[in-house]
Amino acid sequence: MADVSEAVQDERLKQEGFATKLMKRPELGALAGVVAVTIFFLFTASDTMFTLSGVMNFMTPAAQLGILAIGAAMLMIGGEFDLSIGSMVAFSGLIFGAFVVTFGMPLVIAIPATFAIAAALGALNGTIVLKTGLPSFIVTLAFLFILRGASLVGLKIATGGSTQLRGVRDAVENDFLTPVFSGDAFTGLFAWLAKQEMIDRFSSGMPKVPGIPVEILWFVAFALIATYVLLRTPQGNWIFASGGDENAASNSGVPVRRVKISLFVLTACCATLVAIITVIDAGSTDARRGFMKEFEAIIAAVIGGCLLTGGYGSAIGAFFGAIIFGMVTIGLTYTTIDQDWFQVFLGAMLLAAVLFNNFIRKRVTGER
């Protein structure tokens, strides 16, 4: 091949600096957001916010939202939406509550059974979207109402007229699986640390923070697994491809339908995990559980760098997005600022994130 001229580096391409490279990571915006929010509260909030107990305080709601947000982010990368996540939390809570209280099932049966029902509903969502070709936005909006209504009706049937199902705590108290889904982990370690005076303790010698709430561990583990799947497995590549261009992906042999249905199942299962954790924690379930969570999860995913058009985003971004959420919700109570500013802040944050993401997308694709 003597006539193959070596391709010359285009002289119009500028060398790319480290900062520009970093800019192209989808989670950068969310990370910057965490830093900005932390600095904001360092100046405005009382010092207790950033003590160990303060951190656990805002990480717990962040974790509950974050599990939903990571699922929502993966589905968004795959090019679809699920607006029924919040209602799914209520519905799974009802199913789970009914299984353990009304039917008296042990957790080892109740939990897989609840997940199976949720997965079937997720698959139904996905199948309708794919079969009809309708936007997932509208199909899952229908399920937002269907599941919310069904939870209300189901609760009344299960309790004989009440919209709250109590007695979950008594039913699961002695179950060997309960510690996996509720309470604190590493209590021994924290007690030891308190004894060594390495963390704050009460005068009785007990640590102020008894351990790490298990939902935080679920949240961190799920973020790591989701990131690994997205960036390091063929399935991750399929998710990006399905969201980027469905047609191109299926022409290249990506099983787009299977990928998307699996993602709908995943979001439904995320909702169920959150339902089980919060229901055991509260000891009861009610029809308002998970209210508005679908929007909060999508906002966290968008703050985390997901594009509404799909094909771009990250699980780690959604992780940081959920932390921002938790910090702002809880953080305002540590300040003298009126808490009702929360929603204003949220909307502004969402708008800023969307503008930023749009700018980044143009940089990545080289659009002008």
Added chain:
Amino acid sequence: MAGDTTFHHGAPKTDAQPIVQMRDIEKHFGNIIALAGVSFDVLAGECHCLLGDNGAGKSTFIKTMSGVHKPTKGEIFLNGKPMDFSSPRDAMEAGIATVFQDLAMIPLMSVTRNFFMGREPTKGKWLFKRMDIDKANAATMEAMREMGIKLRSPDQAVGTLSGGERQTVAIARAVYFGAKVLILDEPTSALGVRQTSNVLATIDRVRKQGVGVVFITHNVRHAMAVGDRFTVLNRGKTLGTARRGDITGNELQDLMAGGQEMAALEGSLGGTV
């Protein structure tokens, strides 16, 4: 880029057996006859141009060849054996790769991720089965270097590549995955002058690797630049296959347009079409 080109043409071997041979292909859609008896073959290492104006049946023909459509009548032979493709996947497995105009590329994804989309190399077992990123990156860089394109990095998003480079990635991908026959659907139609010559150079490289190229175009100059043989399709019929040197660009142009009217038009436009 007129008839005289810088590309080297391998002398077509007359006694070679065609990789794909299609005989008297007919395709009807309802009462519309899209193809009315088309014969076509591709030899290894040649570039066989399929010319035709819009609506001549080019798309239907390549879709038949790549397994999307089943012919209503006629036979397809692969290495001399009769073949019956029931899906594009069958054709792909038999080594017939098609690069359609949309290229099956995702702008937001990196070159590597696009290159191996749907066919990712893996390492590790069971739960630890993961994408072999290093291998994929190395293979992509190597394949692109062979095609004369130096990527800044394999992480570069396809969206940042030019149209010609994207076309080349798609071609390199097909060749990497073992294409014996490469069907290119109007690869130069949306490109500028320089990009076009890059793609034509890529076609030449691929041909030299022994791949049979089917180059679909309605641009006679582009066809004359790389083609070894030329088949013109007009209103669902072939008007014969000519070898390079036996036909001029003007004759091809006339065949494509169906003769007379074009001659009149060309007079008024001063031969610029």
